Amino acid sequence: MDFTLHKSVLNKQSSIQITGSKSESNRLLLLQALFPEFKLENVSNSDDSNLMAKALASKEQVVDIHHAGTAMRFLTAFFAVQEGREVTLTGSKRMKERPIKILVEALKDLGANITYLENHGYPPIKIKGKKLTQNKVTLKANVSSQYISALLLIASKLENGLELTLEGEITSIPYIKMTLSLLDEIGIESSFVNNTITVKPNTQHLLPKTLTVESDWSSASYYFSIVALTDVGTEITLTSYKENSLQGDSVLVDIYKAFGVETTFLNNSVVLKKKTQNLEPKSFNLVNAPDIAQTIAVTSFALGIACDLKGLHTLKIKETDRLVALKTEIEKLGGQVEITDKSLHLKPNKLYSVKKNSPVLEGLGEPIATYHDHRMAMAFAPLALKTGLVIEDALVVSKSYPTFWDDLKSIGFKITQ
Numbered sequence: 001m002d003f004t005l006h007k008s009v010l011n012k013q014s015s016i017q018i019t020g021s022k023s024e025s026n027r028l029l030l031l032q033a034l035f036p037e038f039k040l041e042n043v044s045n046s047d048d049s050n051l052m053a054k055a056l057a058s059k060e061q062v063v064d065i066h067h068a069g070t071a072m073r074f075l076t077a078f079f080a081v082q083e084g085r086e087v088t089l090t091g092s093k094r095m096k097e098r099p100i101k102i103l104v105e106a107l108k109d110l111g112a113n114i115t116y117l118e119n120h121g122y123p124p125i126k127i128k129g130k131k132l133t134q135n136k137v138t139l140k141a142n143v144s145s146q147y148i149s150a151l152l153l154i155a156s157k158l159e160n161g162l163e164l165t166l167e168g169e170i171t172s173i174p175y176i177k178m179t180l181s182l183l184d185e186i187g188i189e190s191s192f193v194n195n196t197i198t199v200k201p202n203t204q205h206l207l208p209k210t211l212t213v214e215s216d217w218s219s220a221s222y223y224f225s226i227v228a229l230t231d232v233g234t235e236i237t238l239t240s241y242k243e244n245s246l247q248g249d250s251v252l253v254d255i256y257k258a259f260g261v262e263t264t265f266l267n268n269s270v271v272l273k274k275k276t277q278n279l280e281p282k283s284f285n286l287v288n289a290p291d292i293a294q295t296i297a298v299t300s301f302a303l304g305i306a307c308d309l310k311g312l313h314t315l316k317i318k319e320t321d322r323l324v325a326l327k328t329e330i331e332k333l334g335g336q337v338e339i340t341d342k343s344l345h346l347k348p349n350k351l352y353s354v355k356k357n358s359p360v361l362e363g364l365g366e367p368i369a370t371y372h373d374h375r376m377a378m379a380f381a382p383l384a385l386k387t388g389l390v391i392e393d394a395l396v397v398s399k400s401y402p403t404f405w406d407d408l409k410s411i412g413f414k415i416t417q
């Protein structure tokens with residue numbers, strides 16, 4: 001379903017409760033399946049986390065994980081250690097194009113029984129769960145950190161724990177550290193020194209505990225963008241957040257300072273306030289926070305400023321090729337974008353300052369395609385503060401943030417179907 005976003009004016013002050021982090025939830029749901037003594041609060045209501053919970057509880061022979069990449073990778077490791085269980089793990093058309101070989105090979109090195117059912121190196125896969133006998137493995141760390149987190153999540157269940165040696169430049173490191181911190185919170189010991197991660201085997205009963213998931217920082221990014229596009233003085237409060245987050249995307253606080261957005265932590269909330277108008281060109285390396293690349297590119301485009309983004313090599317294998325998708329959709333609106341396999345350069349534009357000759361400001365323009373990618377829909381939405389636009393297949397946001405459109409309406413966005 002396509003949504004029309006009419007040119008909107010944001011309320012001067014508003015507040016929003018954002019659902020739990022999808023990344024933290026998916027890890028904790030898996031850990032809870034391995035160690036049922038834990039209770040969880042503020043679990044993400046995203047499609048991906050719902051699919052994860054359903055898959056973990058499923059007794060079926062075929063588990064379909066749709067578009068949920070993290071769930072696909074984590075469940076591959078989970079089912080590999082479910083002794084006596086046989087499962088086919090499959091997903092959407094796009095999931096069958098998202099590589100999983102590095103993880104599958106590492107699990108096989110540890111003793112797992114996994115076979116590819118269609119294309120070598122890609123889902124769907126058949127997993128015959130068994131006891132893994134080895135405890136040392138080396139894997140490439142520059143393609144996706146999800147492979148590493150998947151192994152770490154099951155590591156304490158292996159007889160002798162796990163020693164992982166990471167080869168090459170390590171990508172998305174905060175997600176690996178998040179996994180280790182959550183293991184630590186439930187009482188599983190680990191260390192991460194240079195390129196070696198060690199996880200101790202779990203030998204005793206863990207203490208029962210309630211773990212509260214922090215709200216999702218990637219979802220918060222769209223509000224940073226919205227505040228950056230408003231007049232000085234506008235304020236949005238988001239809950240529930242903490243200053244020492246496990247989520248790497250909390251780097252938004254520093255990044256959006258450069259766009260004139262000030263963030264204040266207050267009890268369990270963050271208050272975002274537009275302080276100054278900063279129209280200097282921007283440059284960021286997002287190797288540690290790939291999921292906010294689309295948000296930042298669109299903020300810069302809407303402000304008409306140049307932006308250089310580096311460290312984007314993982315974007316090509318996400319829900320869609322996000323580099324190509326960003327270029328195509330920004331250029332549809334009249335912007336100019338250059339991309340390589342790991343970077344994006346947005347040229348400054350005058351679309352939003354010079355009204356005449358602006359294809360965007362004269363009407364709704366061509367619809368923005370979303371390519372089954374929730375972050376395409378959400379990243380382009382803040383543009384409605386500058387111009388009307390149509391977003392195709394807008395319900396795609398439910399992959400990570402099902403109430404996104406209702407929340408935007410509550411802060412002043414005018415949206416019709």
Ligand SMILES: O=C(O)C1=C[C@@H](OP(=O)(O)O)[C@@H](O)[C@H](O)C1
Nearest residue numbers: 023070144145146172175291314
């Ligand atoms: O472990 C996780 O929860 C995630 C890791 C990142 O993936 P990569 O390591 O593939 O960049 C990120 O993009 C994804 O949305 C969530």
Ligand SMILES: C=C(OP(=O)(O)O)C(=O)O
Nearest residue numbers: 067068069070071291318
């Ligand atoms: C890349 C993402 O998710 P996944 O890899 O889990 O599909 C995302 O949410 O931006």
